[in-house]
Amino acid sequence: MNNAQPFIDAGVKYTPHYFQVPLDYSDLSQGKITVFARELSLSADGDSTKPWLVYFQGGPGFPSPRQNGNSGWVTRALQEYRVLLLDQRGTGNSSVISHQTLAHLSSEEQAQYLSHFRADNIVRDAEFIREEFGVKQWSILGQSFGGFCSLTYLSLFPESLSRSYITGGVPSISRHPDDVYHATFKRTMDKNQAFFQQFPKAQQLCKQIADHLLEHEEFLPNGQRFTVEQFQQIGINFGVSDTFLPTYYALENALIEVNGKPQLRYEFLNSMLFEQGFQTNPIYALLHESIYCQGFASNWSAHRVRQEHDAFNYDKSKPFYFTGEMVFPWMFDQYQTLQPLKQAAELIASKQDWSALYDAKQLASNKVPVSCAVYADDMFVEMDISRETLTMIPNAKAWITNEYEHNGLRADGEKILDKLIAMGEQTAATLI
Structure with missing residues (x-):
C-alpha cells in the first residue's frame, strides 16, 4: 500500500491510497497493476473509527466520483461511515486503460489483458484492500454497474460484508x-x-x-x-x-x-x-x-x-x-x-469462456441485509429483471419508485441513501 498526503476541504478529510494488486488472482506470475482508492471522513472525527462504506461506480470503465464538498449521498454516508471511493481497475488513478496504454500490445494481448477487468476482479481488488486495512467487515454501495459488482461481492465474499446498498443496479444473474x-x-x-x-x-x-x-x-x-x-x-x-x-x-x-x-x-x-x-x-x-x-x-x-x-x-x-x-x-x-x-x-x-460472475446457490442463502432502490422507469436496468433477481435473494428488500431516473443517487442521494440505510437496519433486526 502506497499512500500519498491527505488534505482537507469543506470539513472532509481526503486520504489517497494506492495498492499493488495482482492482474490475475489465479496466476500471480502475470504481474501487478495499481488500484487507487480515496478515503473520505469528517475532519472533525480525527482518526476515525467509524465502519467503512465502499462505493462501486457505474459504468463499466469510469472512475469513482471526484467529490466536491460535503454534499449528496456522501453527506448521509459520513454521518456513520468512512467512505472509500474505489477507482475500479483500469480507471481514474488506477492503472488506466486507454488506446494509449494498450498500443504496445497485439490485438490478442489486448483482449487477454482486458479480460481481467470485469466485476469479479474489481471485487477481488476490494477484498485485497479490506485485508490490507485489517477490516473484518464493511458495507458496500453500488450504483448501476456498481450494483452488478455488489451481487458479485455477495456471491464471492459474503462473509466480508455487513450491509449492501444498491441503486439502479440489480442485474439478472443468469440471463443472456x-x-x-x-x-x-x-x-x-x-x-x-x-x-x-x-x-x-x-x-x-x-x-x-x-x-x-x-x-x-x-x-x-x-x-x-x-x-x-x-x-x-x-x-x-x-x-x-x-x-x-x-x-x-x-x-x-x-x-x-x-x-x-x-x-x-x-x-x-x-x-x-x-x-x-x-x-x-x-x-x-x-x-x-x-x-x-x-x-x-x-x-x-x-x-x-x-x-x-x-x-x-x-x-x-x-x-x-x-x-x-x-x-x-x-x-x-x-x-x-x-x-x-x-x-x-x-x-x-x-469470447465464450467467461468465468461466472454470480453464485446462485450462495445468493439463495444470503444473510447480508441488501437494500435496493429500483427505478420503475429505468432505461438502463429493467425493473422486471431486477425484481426477478431479488426474488432469488433472501434478506434483500427493494424500494421500487418512479420518483427518480437511473441517476437518482446523483440527483437526490442523501434522501435515497438514508432510506436504504433504514431498510438495512430493519432487515438486520429480523436476523437477530
Whole structure:
C-alpha cells in the first residue's frame, strides 16, 4: 500500500491510497497493476473509527466520483461511515486503460489483458484492500454497474460484508444479454416517444440533422467524421433526469447557413464530441456487453437485437429515434480512439469462456441485509429483471419508485441513501 498526503476541504478529510494488486488472482506470475482508492471522513472525527462504506461506480470503465464538498449521498454516508471511493481497475488513478496504454500490445494481448477487468476482479481488488486495512467487515454501495459488482461481492465474499446498498443496479444473474437489450430497446423507445411528444418540433429538427449527415461530410473537432449513428447515441442521456430540455436546446441551434449552404455549427459538433465518453474511457465500449456474460459470448448482442427493432435503423423514409446505453461494432470503425482496438473488441465479443460472475446457490442463502432502490422507469436496468433477481435473494428488500431516473443517487442521494440505510437496519433486526 502506497499512500500519498491527505488534505482537507469543506470539513472532509481526503486520504489517497494506492495498492499493488495482482492482474490475475489465479496466476500471480502475470504481474501487478495499481488500484487507487480515496478515503473520505469528517475532519472533525480525527482518526476515525467509524465502519467503512465502499462505493462501486457505474459504468463499466469510469472512475469513482471526484467529490466536491460535503454534499449528496456522501453527506448521509459520513454521518456513520468512512467512505472509500474505489477507482475500479483500469480507471481514474488506477492503472488506466486507454488506446494509449494498450498500443504496445497485439490485438490478442489486448483482449487477454482486458479480460481481467470485469466485476469479479474489481471485487477481488476490494477484498485485497479490506485485508490490507485489517477490516473484518464493511458495507458496500453500488450504483448501476456498481450494483452488478455488489451481487458479485455477495456471491464471492459474503462473509466480508455487513450491509449492501444498491441503486439502479440489480442485474439478472443468469440471463443472456439479448434479453437485456430487448427490454432496454423498448424502454429507449418509450423515452423517445416521451421526448418527441413534449417537443413536437424536435422530430423535424432531428431529421434535418440526420439527413444532412447522410448527404454531407461533417467532422468533429478531433477530425472524426460525425455520422447519424453517432448522433443517435446521445439518446443515452434520456436515461437520466432533466435531459429532455437541454437536448432540445442543442437541436434547435445545430444547423446554420454558410454561404447559402447548411452546415453544423462548431458549438454543436464540439458538444457532440463531448458526449462520446468512450473516447477517453474505452472499457465502456470494450467490456460493456461482457458484464452479462458467464460461459457464453455476447457476439455483439445489442447490434443483433437492434435488427429486431428496425425503427432504430434510420433512413429518410422513417421517423428519427435516438438509441440508448448500447455498444455496436461500427463504433470501432468510426470512433477515433476505438479504431486501434477493433480487433481486440471482436475477440472479446466472440469470447465464450467467461468465468461466472454470480453464485446462485450462495445468493439463495444470503444473510447480508441488501437494500435496493429500483427505478420503475429505468432505461438502463429493467425493473422486471431486477425484481426477478431479488426474488432469488433472501434478506434483500427493494424500494421500487418512479420518483427518480437511473441517476437518482446523483440527483437526490442523501434522501435515497438514508432510506436504504433504514431498510438495512430493519432487515438486520429480523436476523437477530
